[in-house]
Amino acid sequence: MSDLLERLRGRGWRMTSQRRVVAQVLDGDHVHLTADEVHTLAVRLLPEISRATVYNTLGELVSLGEIMEVSAAGRAMRYDPNAHHPHQHLVCSDCGTIRDVHPTGDPLAGLPAAERFGFTVSEAEVTYRGLCPSCASARGV
């Protein structure tokens, strides 16, 4: 967290209270907030922060590679602060809960050269879908 602020300062970022608050709100594991949720949480710490600033800051953090965008089909984009530890997502098809999970092998290995259409493949994004324990038991009843 504070290493994030250090890194940003090192990259020439002007440190403002708004940026500090956004970084603070995004700290932790299994955190996948929408821009709006980030804003709501940020307002509690800094009442005058605007939605536009939250969007700007999130966009900048994404292009710096400090956080990752997680697209949730049809719904608002979510932001994952865990960009420095490669991981994948496990999503509940019912309630939308997201958990971080960790790969066992190189996901790129699953794509043989014959299937690459001449592309230079650099990355694989994996999302597992299923039911979380509470949604599964709710259905079982």
Added chain:
Amino acid sequence: MSDLLERLRGRGWRMTSQRRVVAQVLDGDHVHLTADEVHTLAVRLLPEISRATVYNTLGELVSLGEIMEVSAAGRAMRYDPNAHHPHQHLVCSDCGTIRDVHPTGDPLAGLPAAERFGFTVSEAEVTYRGLCPSCASARGV
């Protein structure tokens, strides 16, 4: 294609020229159109078709499992008619071109029980990212 129309009729769908045209536009491999592109192509075949009807029809086809939604981070949703043949996507990070590729093993195997957080996992969605041949050579110059 015509099997699609048959299947829809079998499911109690009222067959209209609008629905026929949407199904027709979505035929083929490596087809990943946005709703707007579907509408543009559909208008050529049936000038009075409305955007709302295209959205409705796409939504229905998705819930029937006949086509798949492909979310393109930030941009408009795309629709993939190839829902009955399990496959993954290879996306060019530069121009956004999408190709269908086919898995070599069971992608679910990559997620050990210890990492499932009690979820009942039923599906894995894999997206490979990289540069397509033409974008790669454009960068090389």
Added chain:
DNA sequence: TTGCTTGCAAAGCATTTGCAAGAGC
């Protein structure tokens, strides 16, 4: 005939942008 479908236009969200005022370095 019956009720599912369509088209239109307006509403709804998520996100971006222009520009003047404000704050870091």
Added chain:
DNA sequence: GCTCTTGCAAATGCTTTGCAAGCAA
């Protein structure tokens, strides 16, 4: 002080909705 940032409000882009008219079965 110079420049990068912010906040506001309006604009944009994609998608959904309400409702009367239209059409398949």
